[in-house]
Amino acid sequence: MALNSLWARITKIDRLLMLLLIMLAVASLWLSLGRAVGRSVLIYEGETLAFTAPLSQDRHIELQGPLGVTQVEISAGKLRIISSPCQRKICIGMGEIHRSGDLLACVPNRVVVRIEGEEGDYDLLSR
Amino acid sequence: MISSVDEQQSLEKTRQRVFMALFIALAIGLHTFEALLPNPLPWFRIGLANILALTALSIYGLRAMWVLSLSRIFIGSLLIGNLFGPGFLLSLCGGVGACLLMSGGALLLQRGIGLVGLSILGASGHVCGQLFIASLVVVQHQSIWLLLPAFLLFALVSGVLNGLAADLLVDYLLEHPAFAACRKGFGYHHAKG
Amino acid sequence: MLRRPLALIAALLLILLISWSLRPKPSAEVARTALIMGTLVEIKGVGPDQKHTEEAISAAFDIMKSEEARFSSRIETSQISAINRNKGALEADPEVLFVLQLGQQISRQSAGAFHMGLGRLIKLWGFEAVNPRVPETQAIKQLLPAFTQDAVSMAGTGVERTDPRIQLDLGGIAKGYAVDRALEVLRASGLQSASVNAGGDIGLLGGHGERPWKIGIQHPRKPGELLATLELRDRAIVTSGDYERFFEIDGVRYHHILNPQTGLPARACQSVTVVAPRVAEADALATAVFVLGPNKGLALLENSSAVEGLIVGADGQVKVTAGLKGQVQWR
Numbered sequence: 095m096a097l098n099s100l101w102a103r104i105t106k107i108d109r110l111l112m113l114l115l116i117m118l119a120v121a122s123l124w125l126s127l128g129r130a131v132g133r134s135v136l137i138y139e140g141e142t143l144a145f146t147a148p149l150s151q152d153r154h155i156e157l158q159g160p161l162g163v164t165q166v167e168i169s170a171g172k173l174r175i176i177s178s179p180c181q182r183k184i185c186i187g188m189g190e191i192h193r194s195g196d197l198l199a200c201v202p203n204r205v206v207v208r209i210e211g212e213e214g215d216y217d218l219l220s221r
Numbered sequence: 222m223i224s225s226v227d228e229q230q231s232l233e234k235t236r237q238r239v240f241m242a243l244f245i246a247l248a249i250g251l252h253t254f255e256a257l258l259p260n261p262l263p264w265f266r267i268g269l270a271n272i273l274a275l276t277a278l279s280i281y282g283l284r285a286m287w288v289l290s291l292s293r294i295f296i297g298s299l300l301i302g303n304l305f306g307p308g309f310l311l312s313l314c315g316g317v318g319a320c321l322l323m324s325g326g327a328l329l330l331q332r333g334i335g336l337v338g339l340s341i342l343g344a345s346g347h348v349c350g351q352l353f354i355a356s357l358v359v360v361q362h363q364s365i366w367l368l369l370p371a372f373l374l375f376a377l378v379s380g381v382l383n384g385l386a387a388d389l390l391v392d393y394l395l396e397h398p399a400f401a402a403c404r405k406g407f408g409y410h411h412a413k414g
Numbered sequence: 415m416l417r418r419p420l421a422l423i424a425a426l427l428l429i430l431l432i433s434w435s436l437r438p439k440p441s442a443e444v445a446r447t448a449l450i451m452g453t454l455v456e457i458k459g460v461g462p463d464q465k466h467t468e469e470a471i472s473a474a475f476d477i478m479k480s481e482e483a484r485f486s487s488r489i490e491t492s493q494i495s496a497i498n499r500n501k502g503a504l505e506a507d508p509e510v511l512f513v514l515q516l517g518q519q520i521s522r523q524s525a526g527a528f529h530m531g532l533g534r535l536i537k538l539w540g541f542e543a544v545n546p547r548v549p550e551t552q553a554i555k556q557l558l559p560a561f562t563q564d565a566v567s568m569a570g571t572g573v574e575r576t577d578p579r580i581q582l583d584l585g586g587i588a589k590g591y592a593v594d595r596a597l598e599v600l601r602a603s604g605l606q607s608a609s610v611n612a613g614g615d616i617g618l619l620g621g622h623g624e625r626p627w628k629i630g631i632q633h634p635r636k637p638g639e640l641l642a643t644l645e646l647r648d649r650a651i652v653t654s655g656d657y658e659r660f661f662e663i664d665g666v667r668y669h670h671i672l673n674p675q676t677g678l679p680a681r682a683c684q685s686v687t688v689v690a691p692r693v694a695e696a697d698a699l700a701t702a703v704f705v706l707g708p709n710k711g712l713a714l715l716e717n718s719s720a721v722e723g724l725i726v727g728a729d730g731q732v733k734v735t736a737g738l739k740g741q742v743q744w745r
Contacts, residue, residue: 100385102409103335103336103337103385103388103389103408103409104335104337104338104381104384104385105333105334105335105337105338105408105409106333107330107333107334107335107338108334108335108337108338108341108384108408110338111326111334111338111341111342112337112338112341112377112381115341115345115373115376115377115380116374116377118345118373119369119370119373119374119377120370122366122369122370122373123370126366126367126369126370184449184454188454189637190638192638193638197447197454197456199447199449199454201447201448201449201454202449206447208445216628216629216630216640216643217609217622217627217628217629218609218611218616218627218628218629218630219611219614219629219630219631219632219640220614220615220616220629220630220631220632220651220652220653220687221614221631221632221653221655221657221658291426295426295429304429304433305429305432305433305436306433306436309433310433310434313430313433
C-alpha cells in the first residue's frame with residue numbers, strides 16, 4: 095500500500111534519529127518541569143549583577159563591597175544577610191525574604207539582593 | 222548528440238544553474254506563502270521551503286543546499302519587506318541552524334541516512350536556531366526554552382513530512398531525462414530500472 | 415555576481431549586521447535602590463529606552479535627597495531643624511509651607527490625632543536608640559499640653575512654633591512628600607509606568623505595563639504573609655502598623671505611632687492602609703486613623719474625598735471604606 099511504500103523510504107538511521115528526537119523532547123520536557131517552580135536569587139554588587147543562584151539550594155555567599163564583605167545565606171528557601179560591615183546593620187535587621195520581588199539590601203556596602211522567578215503574588219509590598 | 226566531455230560538463234552546469242534557479246524560486250514562493258499563514262506564535266515558521274533544500278542537497282550536494290537556503294531567506298525577506306526586521310533574523314537563524322545540522326548529518330552519516338533523517342535534523346536545527354535568536358532578540362529571557370519540548374515534537378512531525386515529500390520529489394524528478402546525469406544522494410533508491 | 419562569492423557573502427553579512435543592530439530592544443523594567451530618609455527606597459520604571467529610564471530614576475533619587483535635606487529633623491542644616499531651633503518666625507520654602515499646611519489640615523480634620531510637633535516626645539521614647547526605654551510618666555505629661563493645638567502658626571511665608579515644647583518631626587508626611595516629588599520627576603521624564611516604594615510608602619505612576627500594579631498588604635500579625643492585595647494605578651498607598659518600629663519590655667510592645675493626647679503608643683489598631691491621590695496625604699492620614707481607632711478613623715476616611723482605606727482594629731476586626739469594598743482580594 096502507499097503507506098508502506100512511504101515507510102520504506104525511511105532508512106534505519108532515519109528511524110534511529112526519530113527515536114533520538116523523541117527522547118530529546120521528553121528529556122527537555124522533564125527538565126523544564128523541574129525548573130518551572132524555581133525562583134532565583136539575583137545579587138548585585140553596585141550596578142553589576144554579581145551572582146545568581148536558585149533559591150532552592152542552600153548556599154553561603156560572600157560579596158565584596160566598598161566597606162568590606164557582606165555575607166548572605168540561602169537556607170530552606172529563604173534568604174537573609176548574616177553579616178555586613180555597615181554601621182547600623184539595618185540590612186541584617188530586615189530579616190528573611192522568600193517571595194518573588196522581595197528585596198534585601200546593604201546600601202552602604204552597595205549590595206542588593208532580590209528574588210525573581212515565576213510571577214509573584216504581588217508587585218510591591220505595603221507595610 | 223553532444224560528443225565532447227567538456228560540452229557535456231558545461232551542459233550539466235547550465236542545467237544545474239537553471240534548476241537551482243527554479244528551486245530557489247519555488248523555495249521563495251513557499252517561504253512567502255508561509256509568512257501569510259495565520260500563526261499563534263509571531264515570527265515562527267514551519268519551514269516548507271526545506272523540502273527544496275533537501276532536494277538540492279540530494280541531487281546537487283551540500284554547497285547547493287546552502288546556496289538555496291540562504292538565497293531564499295534573503296530574497297524572501299526582501300519580498301515580504303521584512304529584511305531588517307526580527308522575522309528575518311528568526312528565519313536566518315532557523316535556516317542556518319537547519320543547514321548546519323543537515324551538513325553534519327550528510328557528512329557524518331553519509332552511508333545510511335535518508336532524506337527523512339536529514340529532514341528531521343534540519344527541522345531540529347531550524348527550531349533551535351529560532352529559539353536561540355528569539356531568546357536574545359524577541360523575548361530577552363531564557364524562559365523561551367520552556368517551549369523546546371513542544372517545538373521538538375513539532376520538528377519531528379514536520380521533519381518526517383518534509384522528508385517524505387522531498388524523497389518523493391527527488392525520485393520523481395530523477396525519472397525525467399533532464400536529470401539523467403544526476404543521482405539521488407541519500408536514502409534508498411527507488412528508481413525504476 | 416555568483417562568480418565572486420566573497421562579494422556576495424560580504425553583502426549578506428552587511429545585511430545581517432544591519433538587521434541585528436536594528437532589532438527591537440523591549441524596554442526592560444529598571445529597578446534601583448537607595449537609602450534615603452533612613453529607609454530603603456526602591457524605584458522601578460519602564461520608559462522608552464533603558465538609558466533614559468535610568469537617568470530619570472537617578473533624577474528622582476536626587477530630588478528625594480534634596481527634600482530630605484530640606485525636611486529631615488536629623489539634619490542640622492535642614493529648614494525643619496532651623497525652625498526647631500528658632501524662637502520667632504522663620505521664612506520657609508514653598509515646599510515646606512506646602513507640607514506644613516497639608517499637615518495642619520489633616521491635624522485639624524483628625525482632631526489632633528495627627529500632630530507634626532512630637533519631636534521631643536519621640537526622643538523621650540528613643541525608638542532609634544540602642545537602649546530604648548519607657549519614659550517617665552512625668553516627662554511625658556509635661557509635654558502633652560503643647561500638642562492640643564496646631565504645631566505651627568503660619569503667616570505669609572513665615573513659620574513659627576506655637577510652643578517651645580514643640581519640635582517638628584515630619585517623619586512620614588515628609589517621606590511621602592519626597593515620594594510625590596520623585597513621581598513628578600518620573601512623570602515629567604516621560605516614563606509610562608513607575609513605582610516608588612519608600613519602605614512601604616508607595617507611589618504609583620500608571621500601571622505595571624498593561625496591568626494595574628498589584629500591591630500586597632502586610633499581615634499585621636503574621637510576618638511574611640499577606641493580609642490582602644489591591645490592584646491600583648496612579649495612586650498612593652501607605653500602611654502604618656504597630657509591627658514596624660517597636661521595642662518590647664516585660665512582654666509589652668511599645669511601637670512608634672504615638673497618641674498625642676496620651677503620649678503613649680496608640681493601641682486602637684494593628685494596622686491601617688490608606689489609598690489616596692498623593693503619598694504625603696496618605697501617610698498623614700494613615701497615622702491619624704491609626705491613633706483615632708477603627709470607628710472614628712473610618713469616618714475620617716469616608717469624609718475625605720478621593721481617599722479610601724482599610725483598618726485592622728486591635729481585636730483583629732477589619733473595616734473597609736465603601737469605595738474599596740469589592741476591590742480588595744483577601745488572603
